Amino acid sequence: MTSVAICIPTFNQARYLETSVRSAMAQTCPCEVWVSDDASTDETPEVMARLLTEYPQIHYVRHTKNLGISSNPGWVIQQPQTEYVVRLDSDDELHPEYVENLLDALLRYPSAGYAHAGVQEVDGNGRKQRLRLLARNGGLQSGEESLVASVTGYGVAANICMFRRVAIQQIDYYRSDMRFAEDWDLAVRIADAGWGNVYVNEILANYRVWDTPTNARSRRKLAEIEGCRRVAEESLIPAFKRRGWSQAPIKESRRLMALTHAQSLRLKQFSETEQFDLRLALSRLGDSMALRWKFCWIRTPLAPVFQLPTNLVAFAKAWCKAALFQICR
Numbered sequence: 001m002t003s004v005a006i007c008i009p010t011f012n013q014a015r016y017l018e019t020s021v022r023s024a025m026a027q028t029c030p031c032e033v034w035v036s037d038d039a040s041t042d043e044t045p046e047v048m049a050r051l052l053t054e055y056p057q058i059h060y061v062r063h064t065k066n067l068g069i070s071s072n073p074g075w076v077i078q079q080p081q082t083e084y085v086v087r088l089d090s091d092d093e094l095h096p097e098y099v100e101n102l103l104d105a106l107l108r109y110p111s112a113g114y115a116h117a118g119v120q121e122v123d124g125n126g127r128k129q130r131l132r133l134l135a136r137n138g139g140l141q142s143g144e145e146s147l148v149a150s151v152t153g154y155g156v157a158a159n160i161c162m163f164r165r166v167a168i169q170q171i172d173y174y175r176s177d178m179r180f181a182e183d184w185d186l187a188v189r190i191a192d193a194g195w196g197n198v199y200v201n202e203i204l205a206n207y208r209v210w211d212t213p214t215n216a217r218s219r220r221k222l223a224e225i226e227g228c229r230r231v232a233e234e235s236l237i238p239a240f241k242r243r244g245w246s247q248a249p250i251k252e253s254r255r256l257m258a259l260t261h262a263q264s265l266r267l268k269q270f271s272e273t274e275q276f277d278l279r280l281a282l283s284r285l286g287d288s289m290a291l292r293w294k295f296c297w298i299r300t301p302l303a304p305v306f307q308l309p310t311n312l313v314a315f316a317k318a319w320c321k322a323a324l325f326q327i328c329r
Contacts, residue, residue, distance in 0.1 A: 002107070004099055004162070005032035005080030009072040010090035014043040016208065021051055021058070023093040024086075028100045031086075036076035037062040070182040074174035077163070086162045087183075093206040094160070102162040105198045109140045113167030113195030114187070117204040119158040124210030131203060132157035138201035146191035147239055151253045154184035155197075158207035167195045180220065181227030185235050192239040221264045222274070225281040228257055232285075251286075258286030265298045 006024040010017055017035075024033045035058060037044050048060050059079070067075060077085045084103060088094060102115040118133040134157055141149065149155045161183075171189045174182050187197070236250050262282055265275060279295055 002084070002103065003032070003080075003082035004029070004084045004086065004103060005034055005082040006086040006088055006094070006099070007073070007076040007080065008033070008035045008088050008090050009038065009076050010035060010040065010044060011038040011066070011072065012040045012042045012044065013090045014040070014047045016091040017044060017047050018051060019093050020088060020090045021048075021055075023095070024088060025055055025058075026096050027094065027098065028096050029103065031099055032059065032080050032082060033057070034059040034076050034079055035061070035090075036072055036079075038068070038072040039063050039066040068176070069180070070174050070178040071176040073182070074176055077168065078173055083165055084162055085165055085168075086160075088160055088205075091208040091210070092158070092160055093208075095204045095206075098204040099162070101200055101202065101204060105200050106162065106164060109196070109198045111142070111196050112140055112164065112198040113143075113190040113193070114161045114163045115198045115200060116156040116158075116161045117200040117202055119160065119205045119207040120203050121158075122206050122208050124208065126206075126208075129209065132207065133201065133203075134199055136199060138199050140196050140198050142196045143191045143194045144243075146195075146197055147188065147236075148249075150184070150188045150191060151236060151249050153253075153257075154181070154187055156187070156199075158205065159183040160205045160207065164195070167193070178227060178230065180223040181231050185227075185231045188231060188235040188239065192235065192242075221261065221267075222277055222281055225258075225261050225278070225285055228261075229254070229281070229285045254286035255288045255291070256286070258282045258288070258291050259294060261285070262291060262294045262298070265295070 006027070008020055008024065021033065021035060024031065033055070035048060037048065037060070039062070045062060052058055052060060061076075061079075063072070073087055077087060084106065086094075086099065098117070102117060105115045106112055118131065121129040121132055123129055134155070146155065167190055168186070171186075171193050174186055178185055190197070232250055232254055237247055240247055240250065264270075265278060270278065282291060
């Protein structure tokens with residue numbers, strides 16, 4: 001009989017953990033459920049104690065030392081000895097037919113290393129926001145197609161996936177030293193190893209987008225930018241080199257990502273030191289004249305209230321980029 005485990009890494013998300021665990025236990029086909037508590041300092045142990053009285057079959061492990069954003073998921077998905085594993089973050093929720101539908105997709109496509117589906121985005125209070133569906137047909141995407149598509153980012157609606165154990169075992173799971181974009185990196189390495197992925201064009205999970213009162217999400221921006229750079233330099237570029245492919249698409253994607261992430265420099269919560277670190281990280285991700293121009297523009301008093309149209313931006317860059325370059329050095 002085909003075996004599946006749902007793995008839930010968690011850290012200080014007691015508010016949502018019970019909903020996540022109950023959704024795993026409510027699947028229409030039998031699954032193991034593993035919860036890896038990364039030394040939470042909130043009420044997570046109490047929440048799990050209540051759940052274990054109701055579901056004693058849950059595998060709950062509480063770490064005495066914090067492993068981190070990559071190591072905790074990497075640890076827990078290695079524990080079950082099942083053929084398939086689902087990564088479910090503890091603030092997200094599976095629909096009851098999630099495992100059944102994605103398992104069927106992986107059984108139909110044995111060359112797929114993982115399966116994923118559309119999601120319903122919800123906010124911190126569970127209110128429905130937008131639907132997230134990919135602009136591709138359901139079905140198989142080959143390893144090479146996946147590798148090409150990965151140049152522009154992680155090609156899933158949300159990081160809720162079912163993995164074929166042998167595929168992630170082949171590439172030694174998550175890289176433990178990644179602080180951000182570890183899921184994108186994993187997908188790139190799966191594709192590099194020759195595995196495709198299969199997309200189910202249905203809404204099969206709730207994906208929560210929320211922030212803390214201290215704007216923790218935006219304060220992780222530096223780690224996000226560094227994560228993007230590392231995926232490009234340490235996974236994508238080597239994969240392209242092995243195939244003799246041009247690296248030009250990766251370079252262009254890095255430039256565009258840097259320009260997009262540069263918008264975060266407008267956020268007031270970053271100190272001068274943090275602003276400096278962000279600028280340095282953005283330059284390492286994708287330096288360009290357009291990025292240097294953007295650094296200068298964001299510093300001006302009018303920047304938050306006066307947004308130049310795209311065509312005017314292009315004209316302004318062409319007219320004065322040399323002078324701006326001298327100012328920004």
